[in-house]
Amino acid sequence: MSRFRLRTGGRIDRDRPLRFTFDGREYQGYEGDTLASALLANGVHQVATSIKHGRPRGIMAAGVEEPNALVQIEKPFPEPMQTATTVRLADGLEATGLPGQGRLATDPDPARYDSMHAHCDVLVVGAGPAGLTAALTAARSGARVIVADADTEFGGGLLGTSERLDGAPADTWVRQAVAELDRYPEVRQLPGTTVFGHYENNYLVALEHRGEHAHTRQRVWRIRAREVVHATGSHERPLVFSGNDRPGILLAGAARTYLHRYGVVPGERVAVFTTDDSAYAAAVDLHDAGVEIAAVVDARGSVPPPWESLCTERGITLMPGSAVVTTSGRERIDQVRVAPWWQDEAAPGAEHTRIACDTLLVSGGWNPAVHLHSQARGGLCFSEDLGAFVPDGYPPSVRSAGSAAGEPTTDACLASGADAGARAAVACGLTAEPADLPRAGSVPVRSGRTVWMVPSPTDSTGDTQYVDLARDATVADVRRAIGAGMESVEHIKRYTTLSTAHDQGKTSGTLASGVITELLGRSTGEIGTTTFRAPYTPVAFAALAGRERGDLYDPVRVTSIHDWHVEQGAPFEDVGQWKRPWYYPRGDEDMEAAVLRECGAVRSGVGIQDVSTLGKIDVQGPDAAEFLDLVYTNKMSTLKVGRVRYGLMCHADGMVFDDGTVARVDEHRYLITTTSGGAAGVLQWLEDWLQTEWPHLRVHLTSVTEHWATIALAGPRSREVLSRVAPGMELDKDGFPFMSWKDGTVAGHGARVFRISFSGELAFEVSVPWWHGREVWEALVEAGEPLGITPYGTETMHVLRAEKGLPIVGQDTDGTVTPYDLGMGWAVSKKKDDFLGKRSFTRADTARTDRKQLVGLLPADPDLVLAEGAQVVEHPELPAPPVPMLGHVTSSYRSAVLERGFALALVEAGRDRIGDTVHATAGDRLVAATITDHVFYDKEGARRDG
């Protein structure tokens, strides 16, 4: 066992040694160690060099406030920027020290991360003395309690001291408290869990470390609490003096924690520099553990009597009215220089005493951990007594307890926790009994001397006086910021990068305010602190992403016929969250070949497409017709029962935002369809108008998108196919005319059949309830087999409709296109008094004749397929920029029936320019194309009846 590891004591398991590697060297630690405690036990202080100045840096703290000891974990899994003080030691752990920045792993993280929502009456953050009494008091009242603590076990500060409660070691009481909490079914204990964010209405987010071998490595808890108790403890503050950054300089409380928690002493000859009482306990405890205490330097004028006698009886040298003014040492501190510095003197005296040591413990007082309190918009004020910012004013249902509220002793923490727990329970309407509290018998604490920095005789600028060790920000940097005219702590923070590292200034934040105070000659309360923001400690993105990755990244919507498409080997196109078959390749076909074949089949025979994804909305009520007249540009009230009409919807600005069909089911009932991607938006849009603008209209809207599976049959032989499975239905053009619908039986199931077409060909759309979708699809495919029925996907549908000049909203439109721009003035009623968008059509801008209009484009080279998005310009040679743009290509394909490439484009005054030659970008050249009408095929509509 190393000379820095005690034979007994601490909460480590000496029967379970763990081997680990640091910076390539192998060491041994024990179960229960952190990487930092194991390194110190091996005499390793220096962990890394600093980010800007390249100075050696060591372990300074024992918890999340650590500014220096950054490591890169290499094994078990590479993780950057962990603090050695919070990494649990594991067998086989490999780590290296980091000079400020880490690197992400190149391999995917194999671990699992997930999240959980939770609710409680009382959330207690922190399970130290105050947190435990708060949780116990609330739990005894019957409250639903969650108590979370970042440490692996409950107890907080009690685990790192030699304190006794009711005459027994404090951990006996901790064990009893945990056991009691265990007995309440409505209490959830979350050890290893850091609450890192406190948001509005007591919504808090926490990260639970469940262990490297757990099913889930880390879990994010999203907690909604009626009442919150912050028992988050406090962080010891270092002191600013020349050379205050050398390895071997530790916070006094951290040294105490290493001793009592891990059985580790930080050195063999230890000096102590303090401005308050708490460091004396470290000196006494380390002395009793066999460490030589070189001296205790106290900036206050005298040593409090209880500590004076405890030190004197141990022969510890006391140096009140003094300060450490500088240190020396190469890779580790080897000497401190102490000078007299009485409280009323501006600077220490010139006489120095040199004291040899291998460790210096510092304590500049304690900062309550007010981070979450402050995130919750709790107020802060500067307490001159504590020399720290303390909670001052609580938001509703939030309170702090224990040292987080500035309580100085264990007894006070126990009492304030119990009180906060009781008040939280009462706020939830429960009855809380006065708690029976253990007694620590804490000695009274005397006020500290508020010291921010010790003036140095050798470094008047402050280049070696570090305020933020993580950022290498010094007193000199603060001086420069102030010299540049800055006074606000927020500005100086950003100028110097103070408190912006991984630790978010846990040791440096208040210190920075103090240093600014001194340099500006103001009060600290006036200077204030920078804003506390989530996360309290760093959180991996993997944890925040949780299970929402890979296949679960976003919900995937499928139709009832999906598996059939998969079986056919169809690639899928994403349309909103829907997966739609894109095309159905046969043999070695590429997409172009498959699409040409599919298009040919629809034009000459029959094709079948799954169009279940189209949005469908049932519109019912006596005012349904009036309502639809208001939301569509064309007139729907004149539609006869049994008939179908194409409809366009515009926003109030007159721009097209969705289209679809409207079928009149009966006098007061319509069934409308929307685009696949637009369904939810259209329903919301319609509800919005109905509920807020036209509440007098008696209309109800119901989404029925997924009630129906819908199958399109298109092509001159579609009637023949349908007749084979719908023998009872009259299908000829007089009995079942274009743009009408009827109910009937298809493949043995009740179906609603529409005669509508998106390809210009004779076509039917068959709707059946979801669960018959696949069966009816297969029946149609089987019936069509002798006729060569061909399944087609979205790509073929796009080509076929483009040949007919039919726009796709969202592809050929972009929110700046009116129905007139699309050449669809025929779909805008001239007879209606009003409809959404109508007034905008009288605006000068929408009436301009040089607006971009939808036209056809035929490239001069018939083999060429223009790129969608290609810019359209006038001339074959580009003039000097800025080049006037005429418009752009919106849709472009190769056509089977036209036997060439063709495109739709939005072109300025395009309809007046039919026959003109313009030019389009194609890679790095310009190619000629002729403007044509946007309908390329069957202009006269001869094909729709078959």
Added chain:
Amino acid sequence: MAEITGESPLASRTELLAETSVPGSLDIGEIPFLTQVTLRVAPEGAAAARVADTLGAPLPGPGTSAVAGDLLVLWMGPDEWLVVGEQGRAPDVEEALHKALDGEHGAVVDVSGQRTVVEIAGPRSEEFLNKGCSLDLHPSSFGPGRCAQTLLARTEATLLRRHGATPVFWVLVRSSFARHLADWSADAAAEYGEGAVLA
């Protein structure tokens, strides 16, 4: 009552859900083909009263459901309810509701195919659901009969706690999202499987 043939939205996930279930801890399975009819009617009025007479139970208030004979009525909004029954009942239910409305303004729509029902039962069900749902499902806040429209696994869902000695929830999920929910469920429940001990 017509037996519905065909393929329910989770037919392809029957085995997966069975494998996902952990006896005594968590049971997940689809209840396919249930009749679901949307009813829209003003809550205070003669038509609502006639509907209540027809159903044999008053229309339930916000966040609750009601048992009406062999039908279940879920509150979906200030003037919207979902009537749920055994498969094949849609035509009867529609007809009865239309008759009760008696020409007064309202709406009755068969939406049986729009959603399917996933039953989640067992002592782990609250915790399991809370992996993907932010509602407080504790019995003191979401007791038997309570229902809510919410998000589960980022999917629109209607959640209902059924009556029973052990926790039983129904999740009404849109048919197109059902597989996503099933796949999410298998992933979320994995930790309760093999070797997992019920705490």
